[in-house]
Every structure is written in C-alpha cells, then in structure tokens.
Amino acid sequence: MKTVDFEKLKSGKKAAMARALAQVERAPDSRETLDLLNAAYQEPQGHVIGITGPPGVGKSTLTNTLIAQWRSMGRTVGVIAVDPSSKRTGGALLGDRTRFTTDPDDQGIYVRSMAARDRLGGLAGLTVSGMVLMRAVYDVVLIETVGVGQSETDIVGVADTVLFCVQPGSGDSLQFIKAGIVEIPHIVAITKADMGAPARRAVADMKGALNLAGRQGADPWDIPVLLLSSMQQKGIKELVDAFDTHLEFLKDNSLLNDARHIQAKQWLEEAVREKFGRVGMGKVEDQLAISAEHSPFERLFDISQEFEKRWS
Amino acid sequence: MKTVDFEKLKSGKKAAMARALAQVERAPDSRETLDLLNAAYQEPQGHVIGITGPPGVGKSTLTNTLIAQWRSMGRTVGVIAVDPSSKRTGGALLGDRTRFTTDPDDQGIYVRSMAARDRLGGLAGLTVSGMVLMRAVYDVVLIETVGVGQSETDIVGVADTVLFCVQPGSGDSLQFIKAGIVEIPHIVAITKADMGAPARRAVADMKGALNLAGRQGADPWDIPVLLLSSMQQKGIKELVDAFDTHLEFLKDNSLLNDARHIQAKQWLEEAVREKFGRVGMGKVEDQLAISAEHSPFERLFDISQEFEKRWS
Numbered sequence: 001m002k003t004v005d006f007e008k009l010k011s012g013k014k015a016a017m018a019r020a021l022a023q024v025e026r027a028p029d030s031r032e033t034l035d036l037l038n039a040a041y042q043e044p045q046g047h048v049i050g051i052t053g054p055p056g057v058g059k060s061t062l063t064n065t066l067i068a069q070w071r072s073m074g075r076t077v078g079v080i081a082v083d084p085s086s087k088r089t090g091g092a093l094l095g096d097r098t099r100f101t102t103d104p105d106d107q108g109i110y111v112r113s114m115a116a117r118d119r120l121g122g123l124a125g126l127t128v129s130g131m132v133l134m135r136a137v138y139d140v141v142l143i144e145t146v147g148v149g150q151s152e153t154d155i156v157g158v159a160d161t162v163l164f165c166v167q168p169g170s171g172d173s174l175q176f177i178k179a180g181i182v183e184i185p186h187i188v189a190i191t192k193a194d195m196g197a198p199a200r201r202a203v204a205d206m207k208g209a210l211n212l213a214g215r216q217g218a219d220p221w222d223i224p225v226l227l228l229s230s231m232q233q234k235g236i237k238e239l240v241d242a243f244d245t246h247l248e249f250l251k252d253n254s255l256l257n258d259a260r261h262i263q264a265k266q267w268l269e270e271a272v273r274e275k276f277g278r279v280g281m282g283k284v285e286d287q288l289a290i291s292a293e294h295s296p297f298e299r300l301f302d303i304s305q306e307f308e309k310r311w312s
Numbered sequence: 313m314k315t316v317d318f319e320k321l322k323s324g325k326k327a328a329m330a331r332a333l334a335q336v337e338r339a340p341d342s343r344e345t346l347d348l349l350n351a352a353y354q355e356p357q358g359h360v361i362g363i364t365g366p367p368g369v370g371k372s373t374l375t376n377t378l379i380a381q382w383r384s385m386g387r388t389v390g391v392i393a394v395d396p397s398s399k400r401t402g403g404a405l406l407g408d409r410t411r412f413t414t415d416p417d418d419q420g421i422y423v424r425s426m427a428a429r430d431r432l433g434g435l436a437g438l439t440v441s442g443m444v445l446m447r448a449v450y451d452v453v454l455i456e457t458v459g460v461g462q463s464e465t466d467i468v469g470v471a472d473t474v475l476f477c478v479q480p481g482s483g484d485s486l487q488f489i490k491a492g493i494v495e496i497p498h499i500v501a502i503t504k505a506d507m508g509a510p511a512r513r514a515v516a517d518m519k520g521a522l523n524l525a526g527r528q529g530a531d532p533w534d535i536p537v538l539l540l541s542s543m544q545q546k547g548i549k550e551l552v553d554a555f556d557t558h559l560e561f562l563k564d565n566s567l568l569n570d571a572r573h574i575q576a577k578q579w580l581e582e583a584v585r586e587k588f589g590r591v592g593m594g595k596v597e598d599q600l601a602i603s604a605e606h607s608p609f610e611r612l613f614d615i616s617q618e619f620e621k622r623w624s
Contacts, residue, residue: 297346
C-alpha cells in the first residue's frame with residue numbers, strides 16, 4: 001500500500017486523512033509513519049477540544065450541532081469519537097460510526113471512531129496519533145469520549161480545552177467534588193436546560209463545586225458554566241465563543257505550547273512504560289503460573305528479584 | 313517495628329489487621345510481607361463483594377446498612393473503601409474515613425479507606441493485598457468503589473460478587489449498554505426506590521439492557537434486579553440473600569476457585585507489567601526530553617530500537 005506524505009495530508013482531502021490514519025494503524029512502528037507524525041507534530045494549527053460527561057447527557061447531539069455551527073462559520077472540523085469498548089469481547093459494543101450526520105461531499109469535516117479498548121497508554125494509542133494528524137489539517141479537532149471509565153480524566157492529556165457536559169439532577173456540589181469531576185473541565189455545559197428550575201439549580205451546584213474545589217477565583221481562568229437548550233440550538237453560539245475565548249486565554253498567557261509540551265511528555269512516558277512492560281512480560285511468561293503453593297505475591301517477588309539482577 | 317505473622321492476624325483483632333496493612337504499605341517487597349500475604353492467600357475464607365455505581369447513588373449509606381445487617385446476623389465484616397483521588401494533588405480529595413458509623417469496640421468490623429491514586433496495577437496496589445488479608449479473617453469483605461473512572465471495571469478483577477447500584481432516571485437500556493455497565497454486575501440494585509413509577513421504569517430499563525447484552529437467559533446466572541427503599545431499610549434482606557445465593561452458585565458450579573485464580577493471574581500480569589515499566593523508565597530517563605526537533609514519536613521510536621537491542 002502506498003504511504004502518505006505530509007504534503008498530501010495537508011491538502012485536506014478526506015481520502016488522504018483516511019489513508020494516513022490507516023497507515024498509523026497498520027504500521028505504527030515504521031519509519032514512514034514516524035516521518036508523517038513528526039511532520040504533523042511540528043505544524044500544529046487546529047484547536048483541540050475534548051467533550052466529556054456521563055452517558056446519556058447528549059454529547060453526540062451536541063457534537064452534531066457544533067459541527068454544523070463551525071462549518072457554517074467556514075471552519076474545518078476533524079472529529080475523533082472514542083467509543084466504549086467491551087472488556088469481555090474486546091470490541092466496541094455499538095457500531096457508533098453512524099451517529100453523526102455529516103455531508104459526505106463536504107471535504108471540511110472528517111469523522112473517525114476509535115475504540116477505547118486499551119487502557120494502557122491512556123486514550124487508545126491511535127487517539128493521540130490521530131489527534132496530531134488532524135491538528136495539522138483542521139481548524140478544530142473535536143474529541144468526544146464515551147464518558148465512562150477513565151476517558152474523562154484521559155481527555156485532559158490530549159485536549160487544549162475540555163468541555164464537561166452534565167444534565168440537571170446529576171448531583172450536588174459535594175458529589176461533583178467527590179467524583180473528581182470539577183478538576184477536569186475548562187468549560188461546563190448544562191444540557192437539557194429547558195428543564196427550568198432544575199437547570200438553574202444545576203448551574204448553582206456546579207458553580208458551588210468549582211468554587212469549593214478552588215477552580216474559580218483562585219485559578220486565572222474562570223470556568224464558564226453555560227446552559228444549552230434541549231435540542232442545543234440555544235446556547236451553542238455562546239459555547240463556540242467560550243471555546244475561542246479559552247484558546248485566546250491560552251495563547252495570551254503563553255500556556256498553549258507549554259500545555260501541549262507537557263501532554264506530549266506524559267504521552268511519551270506512558271508509551272515507554274507500556275512498551276517496556278509489554279516486552280518485559282514476554283521475558284518472564286513461563287514464570288507467571290499460579291498455584292496454591294505459588295501465590296501471585298511470591299511470583300512477583302521472584303520476578304522482581306530476577307529483574308534487578310538482569311539490569312544491575 | 314514488629315512484623316505481624318499470620319497466626320496473629322487470624323486472631324481477628326482489629327489491631328493485628330491494622331498492623332498487617334501498615335506493614336504491606338511500608339514494606340511491600342520484604343520477605344516478611346511476602347510470607348504474610350502467601351499464608352493469607354492460601355487460606356481464603358470470606359466472600360468478597362464489590363459495590364459500584366455512579367457518585368450520589370447512595371453507596372455509602374448502603375454499605376452502612378449492610379454492615380449493620382451482617383453484624384446482626386453474627387457475620388464479621390471487613391470493608392475497603394476506595395476513595396477518589398486527585399490527579400492534581402495526588403491525594404484523596406475528601407477524608408472519607410468517617411463516613412461509616414461503626415462501633416469502635418466491635419472487633420467484628422474493620423473499615424479501611426484506600427486512595428484510588430495509582431491507576432497502574434488496576435485498583436490501588438494495596439487494595440488487592442488488603443483484600444487477601446481481610447478475606448483470610450472476615451466472613452464478608454466489602455469493597456466500595458468511588459464509582460468513577462475505571463474503578464467500575466476494576467472491581468470485577470477483585471470481587472467474587474459485584475453489585476451495581478443505580479438510581480431511577482439514570483438512563484435507558486441503550487445508554488446502560490453504551491456505557492458498558494451491564495457487563496459488570498452479578499446483582500443490580502435500584503436505590504431510592506420509593507420514587508414509585510420511575511423506580512419501576514428503572515427496573516424495566518435495566519432488565520432490558522441486561523437482556524439485550526445477553527446477560528439474562530444465555531448466562532447461567534440470571535442477574536437479580538432489586539429495589540432498595542430510600543433509607544435502604546427495605547430490600548436489604550433480599551440483597552443479603554442475593555449475595556449468599558450468588559456465592560452458592562459459584563461454589564455449586566466450581567466457579568469460585570477458577571474465578572479467583574483468573575483474578576490472581578490478571579493481578580500478577582498487571583503488577584509485572586507495571587514493575588518492568590517503572591524500572592525500564594528509569595533506564596531511559598535522559599532520552600525522554602521533547603523539543604520541536606524531537607517529537608514524542610521520534611523519542612519512542614529511538615527508545616524502542618534501543619530496547620530491542622538490549623534484550624536481543
């Protein structure tokens with residue numbers, strides 16, 4: 001199969017992006033893939049936005065609405081939809097690729113689903129590579145997580161701006177704090193805001209949680225808490241403005257490159273740790289058998305001893 | 313500090329359990345700790361039950377009620393409460409040790425909070441060791457997770473029986489399936505069931521999801537979906553019966569030892585992978601610097617090359 005070079009990718013054609021992603025998937029360790037990723041990494045141009053929140057909160061609907069809004073503004077959009085994956089079957093539970101309705105002839109929008117299969121390495125290994133490729137091509141890269149498992153905290157490691165969606169009645173301030181949710185977002189959206197009083201209470205609860213957690217006032221970025229109406233036609237312009245404002249904030253304070261650098265460093269460390277762990281596992285495969293006499297604690301003890309000897 | 317031997321631990325005194333846990337925490341790699349864990353691993357006697365579900369669903373209240381119920385039946389109980397931990401601060405967000413109200417003079421109940429700090433190695437490293445120690449001493453070992461992040465799926469790797477708690481209005485069948493929730497539990501409890509119609513709808517939604525996911529009918533264990541009333545005084549006896557029935561089911565079908573063996577094997581593999589990863593990281597620490605010229609992809613490529621050379 002022909003390899004894709006960075007110039008072809010930058011043309012912005014969907015077919016080139018599809019081929020590039022296929023290449024990263026097929027030959028992640030090849031020199032050609034490395035050259036492509038290197039080039040894309042060195043020319044970031046888009047704003048990476050992560051959307052997270054519990055299942056059923058309306059993330060897919062919102063993503064659809066945001067795509068339409070950005071396209072109407074002439075901005076190009078790449079979407080990575082991280083799908084739930086089953087621990088039992090090892091595959092994505094639902095074929096979710098069809099949940100976004102986009103014009104197939106529009107070259108300014110590209111949607112790719114990825115399985116959140118492998119927890120090691122944070123978001124699916126391909127997510128970071130895919131983000132880097134899309135970031136070099138599109139004005140906005142939107143990453144929508146499944147909102148369950150660790151995807152909520154992993155998104156912090158890959159997005160410039162994180163939106164947390166929550167619907168009225170999800171909990172009070174203390175519960176948001178206990179769940180660690182308030183540490184994640186740069187922007188919060190209360191969805192299904194046509195619920196009236198419950199929606200206003202949700203805003204107050206979320207603001208209370210952000211205050212208690214020291215994410216308002218103390219932080220130089222005050223987290224906006226926005227209301228989105230049920231079909232998300234209301235509030236969408238304000239949300240897009242909030243994304244832009246956060247990006248400007250990052251740039252004005254020279255935080256964008258720093259944050260991306262830290263993210264890249266963390267990704268590398270996780271990738272190296274995973275690489276070493278996986279290869280190391282292969283070296284001791286025959287010492288992993290557990291029995292009544294050989295507890296897992298004893299096996300780990302023995303393997304650790306041997307490891308220290310080999311690396312000393 | 314004096315080390316604890318297994319005979320002392322088996323006396324069932326709280327002080328012995330506290331010292332044993334402190335020792336595992338302080339000297340996880342010592343020969344004394346290994347001997348203690350080995351002995352405890354070889355004499356499992358309790359039923360390990362995991363409780364999970366989203367924040368705010370009433371897990372702490374339920375845990376309190378279950379403790380009282382079991383103690384009134386004369387059963388001893390060990391509790392491991394896995395607390396949320398902050399990625400930013402590295403510590404537990406709330407000091408939650410006080411959320412359970414137990415009689416300090418009662419030697420038949422021991423509660424220990426642990427931080428879900430370190431994702432590598434599944435549940436906090438200490439959780440598995442602590443479970444093994446408690447399992448050798450108490451009739452029931454209850455593990456309550458924070459219900460956010462990957463703790464929901466990790467609990468499967470450590471409990472014999474998993475209870476998933478959900479409250480009315482949390483979602484419909486499709487959303488439970490999308491979130492992968494239905495793959496986890498052996499028992500489902502709808503909390504706050506005094507809500508009437510919404511509670512009955514929640515039961516129907518959950519049963520629908522379990523059916524669609526093939527966890528009813530096809531599976532030899534039919535997952536009970538129980539209603540618990542607001543203060544959890546109603547339904548609690550049925551829940552305790554359901555725990556006992558599931559344990560009998562596991563024993564009758566010779567599944568208990570197999571399942572525990574698989575869990576131990578998975579824990580060992582994760583621990584080995586983590587061990588290799590962490591030590592390996594140290595070997596390449598000076599090659600991790602990222603710059604505009606040296607992308608994280610290039611660094612990983614170079615490190616991988618070197619790794620293969622060293623291990624060839």
